[in-house]
Amino acid sequence: MLKILYDKADGAIAFAVRDILSFSRRDFDGEHTVSVKVTEGLPADIRVAAGGRSAAVEGKDSASAVFGLYDLLSKSGYLFEFSGIVHPRKKICGFPELSYTHTAGMRERGIRMHLNFVQDQSCFTEQEFADFIRSMPRQKMNFLLFHMYNCQEFFPFAYRGVKHLDLAIGNLEKKPLSDTMIGRKKIKVKKYWYPREFEGIEDNEQLMLAVYGRYRRMMSLAKQAGLEVAVSFEPETLGETFGKHLREWSENSVQINEKYSLTNDWQEGWSGKKLVDADIRNPVVFDIAVERCRAILDAYPMIDQLHLISKEGGSYKRDTEEEYIAELERIFRKFEIDGSLLDLDSLRETVQDDEDGSAANPRSAQYWTVLPGENHFATVCGVLRFVEYAYDVFRAAPLAARMEEMHVKPVITVYTPNPATIGRITPIVAAMLPEGMAFHLLADYGAADIADKMDLWQPLFDKKLDVGVISWLEFDGCMMLQQGWTDSIEKNVRKAREMGAQTIYFNHWRVRGNEHNADAAAECAWDPEGYSKRNYFAKLYGTEAAAQAERAYSLLEKATVYSKRNNFNVGFTTDWVINICTDPPGYYWRCLLVSAKNYAAAAAAFEQLRGLCEGVGKVRAHYLADMCRISKEHLEAVSLLQDAKLPLVGYGCWPLDEKKRAMPPPQLLKRLKASAEKGLGKEYTYMKVLAKWVRTCDQQGQLAMHQQGLIEPFERLVQSLEKWYEQESSYVL
Numbered sequence: 012m013l014k015i016l017y018d019k020a021d022g023a024i025a026f027a028v029r030d031i032l033s034f035s036r037r038d039f040d041g042e043h044t045v046s047v048k049v050t051e052g053l054p055a056d057i058r059v060a061a062g063g064r065s066a067a068v069e070g071k072d073s074a075s076a077v078f079g080l081y082d083l084l085s086k087s088g089y090l091f092e093f094s095g096i097v098h099p100r101k102k103i104c105g106f107p108e109l110s111y112t113h114t115a116g117m118r119e120r121g122i123r124m125h126l127n128f129v130q131d132q133s134c135f136t137e138q139e140f141a142d143f144i145r146s147m148p149r150q151k152m153n154f155l156l157f158h159m160y161n162c163q164e165f166f167p168f169a170y171r172g173v174k175h176l177d178l179a180i181g182n183l184e185k186k187p188l189s190d191t192m193i194g195r196k197k198i199k200v201k202k203y204w205y206p207r208e209f210e211g212i213e214d215n216e217q218l219m220l221a222v223y224g225r226y227r228r229m230m231s232l233a234k235q236a237g238l239e240v241a242v243s244f245e246p247e248t249l250g251e252t253f254g255k256h257l258r259e260w261s262e263n264s265v266q267i268n269e270k271y272s273l274t275n276d277w278q279e280g281w282s283g284k285k286l287v288d289a290d291i292r293n294p295v296v297f298d299i300a301v302e303r304c305r306a307i308l309d310a311y312p313m314i315d316q317l318h319l320i321s322k323e324g325g326s327y328k329r330d331t332e333e334e335y336i337a338e339l340e341r342i343f344r345k346f347e348i349d350g351s352l353l354d355l356d357s358l359r360e361t362v363q364d365d366e367d368g369s370a371a372n373p374r375s376a377q378y379w380t381v382l383p384g385e386n387h388f389a390t391v392c393g394v395l396r397f398v399e400y401a402y403d404v405f406r407a408a409p410l411a412a413r414m415e416e417m418h419v420k421p422v423i424t425v426y427t428p429n430p431a432t433i434g435r436i437t438p439i440v441a442a443m444l445p446e447g448m449a450f451h452l453l454a455d456y457g458a459a460d461i462a463d464k465m466d467l468w469q470p471l472f473d474k475k476l477d478v479g480v481i482s483w484l485e486f487d488g489c490m491m492l493q494q495g496w497t498d499s500i501e502k503n504v505r506k507a508r509e510m511g512a513q514t515i516y517f518n519h520w521r522v523r524g525n526e527h528n529a530d531a532a533a534e535c536a537w538d539p540e541g542y543s544k545r546n547y548f549a550k551l552y553g554t555e556a557a558a559q560a561e562r563a564y565s566l567l568e569k570a571t572v573y574s575k576r577n578n579f580n581v582g583f584t585t586d587w588v589i590n591i592c593t594d595p596p597g598y599y600w601r602c603l604l605v606s607a608k609n610y611a612a613a614a615a616a617f618e619q620l621r622g623l624c625e626g627v628g629k630v631r632a633h634y635l636a637d638m639c640r641i642s643k644e645h646l647e648a649v650s651l652l653q654d655a656k657l658p659l660v661g662y663g664c665w666p667l668d669e670k671k672r673a674m675p676p677p678q679l680l681k682r683l684k685a686s687a688e689k690g691l692g693k694e695y696t697y698m699k700v701l702a703k704w705v706r707t708c709d710q711q712g713q714l715a716m717h718q719q720g721l722i723e724p725f726e727r728l729v730q731s732l733e734k735w736y737e738q739e740s741s742y743v744l
Contacts (some may be wrong), residue, residue, distance in 0.1 A: 012042050013042075014044045017048070024047055025234065026077075027080055027237075032148070043528065044082065045066045050071065055114045057075050062106060074104070074148075075375065077148050078151040081150075087099065088550070115511070116508055117539075120153060120514075122517055124519060126160060130712040134206050135707075147238060162177045164303070180218070181712070192722070193625055193718075194701070204711070226311070227311065241318055241422070243320045247321050248322060249296070300400070301407045305410055314419075316449075317422070318423055318451070321401075324426070328389050335389070362381050375580040375707055391432060405421040421449065430454065437468055458503040459502070460497045462502040462506045479514035479516070481516060484518065490520070490521075492610070494525070495564050508543070552624045563619070566612050577599075590724065600653070603647070604650070620636075638704075652725065667731045
């Protein structure tokens with residue numbers, strides 16, 4: 012039995028005590044007593060003393076006291092994960108002998124919820140969402156950001172009588188799930204994949220209010236748990252409804268980019284809605300951004316931070332170099348920046364083809380913001396214009412006064428996953444912003460490459476900006492693959508701290524399968540010097556199996572990083588793999604082969620681990636072995652898909668409904684059909700194995716996504732090839 016003595020009037024501590032007593036009743040042999048209190052003026056975040064059947068925890072504030080309490084339990088044998096709690100292997104018969112003080116390695120450490128994928132919290136049940144939030148303080152995370160993606164900004168807002176109702180949830184259309192799909196019974200919705208509580212809502216205004224209500228409740232829950240809460244949105248982008256009114260509202264002509272833009276193509280593909288790429292210097296666009304911020308403050312008065320974030324890979328496309336230079340010079344004059352920072356020769360440098368062959372297809376290139384043959388004028392201009400825009404929005408008098416009154420911190424965030432752009436913009440951004448301004452960067456895909464290129468951020472630290480690092484627990488371009496970033500996340504956190512960052516938070520979608528990544532993020536950010544992944548492996552798998560676990564996770568990380576760097580977006584969601592990423596010339600077959608072999612090696616290592624442990628560890632090792640196996644199956648299926656698809660493109664038979672066709676001969680169609688059937692068979696295997704493990708909404712979302720984004724278009728390919736083969740064979744004499 013565990014008895015906790017505390018001030019019942021302290022909400023955050025009371026919240027934690029209720030949580031701990033709900034799961035710890037059977038874990039203690041005999042009465043154990045812990046006293047918890049806040050001690051003002053404590054020189055460290057926490058002070059812990061324990062031994063025998065008693066312990067004392069002090070914190071400099073309520074949140075710190077909560078983290079100290081969970082830290083004590085962690086050192087007593089608990090393992091806290093997003094997907095649940097791993098209890099001590101045997102009953103606790105006395106606390107370990109402890110006497111220490113500790114200050115968190117990073118001031119803010121937490122999660123960036125990217126609320127637009129069918130695997131993320133926007134499609135969780137509310138209970139799962141709440142459980143996710145409750146798990147954060149257990150892991151000593153103290154920061155939670157609600158990123159409201161384009162056309163998924165759920166808060167009441169109207170401008171000049173026009174309501175913001177261009178809304179969608181997730182990135183699957185409301186297409187019915189097939190009754191015959193593998194694992195259909197595991198998906199607990201009636202018709203199509205959607206949050207269960209909202210699947211009956213058809214009216215967009217009702218949907219907005221329902222989701223808005225949920226987000227308010229979840230933010231309130233996070234505040235009760237002692238977390239810092241932030242909201243972010245992309246103020247450059249407007250939904251179609253507002254876009255239709257821009258010209259009538261504007262005194263001057265409105266620049267709307269109606270040219271094809273790879274960036275906008277991606278954005279619209281993810282949001283499922285038509286977006287308007289309007290000039291952010293238009294006074295009406297600016298005013299809408301200010302009013303959206305004020306609406307967020309009205310809608311979510313409990314938030315601590317408001318973030319304005321740029322579009323992913325945004326750029327400012329002009330027709331001539333002179334236009335770029337004029338815009339840069341305007342910004343330099345406005346912010347009184349030293350002209351020596353404007354290195355035009357550097358901006359003119361043309362990006363060369365990726366020599367290692369990892370970017371064969373521009374639409375699946377790692378840094379699709381700047382393609383081979385282009386230079387960095389567009390991306391550098393785009394970033395600097397956004398920073399100017401966001402800074403001016405936050406300085407707008409009515410908004411600035413309201414944020415100061417509510418003690419809401421303004422944060423400017425840039426999402427530009429291109430190191431060459433980062434290296435060019437950081438000295439200029441440092442000159443634009445005042446010392447102490449919060450500026451966050453999402454500078455690459457995956458923790459490994461962010462850490463490797465973080466030296467490019469040095470000017471931001473030299474200016475003493477409040478720099479925040481956004482990293483990854485799971486990279487969306489590899490969502491169909493099992494991912495391990497344990498060592499990379501540790502490297503990312505240590506590098507961020509070494510350079511002087513006090514904020515790090517991580518992109519996150521699914522819960523299951525990311526436990527090891529979350530542990531590295533949470534524990535290393537809390538205690539960089541004391542963190543050891545071996546502790547995690549020992550608690551989960553047992554001390555005797557920890558070395559094998561370390562080997563297996565190392566092989567998984569090798570597979571993860573290689574796939575990200577050489578087969579970019581090979582595991583992306585919806586129909587991108589079959590309809591976009593494998594467009595000519597497709598992936599290099601040798602890179603797909605190496606990726607598949609890497610995952611096969613990881614699967615074998617987890618299978619060995621499975622034989623060395625019992626209980627929860629055995630189940631986890633089995634799960635990871637299976638997930639690595641089907642990652643291999645998917646990679647092989649993509650190779651077979653290309654074998655079948657690419658010749659069809661050459662004959663004018665792709666897309667499948669293309670009207671003008673030069674049909675391949677029967678002998679080739681037969682070969683293509685065999686490849687497609689074999690590839691589809693591998694994806695069926697993927698579905699069968701994944702379905703075996705499906706329980707929570709994030710897994711259900713992945714299963715639904717695989718069905719509609721890969722299985723069904725793959726089946727249409729096989730069916731078309733069968734039909735064409737029969738048709739063309741009839742002409743053979």
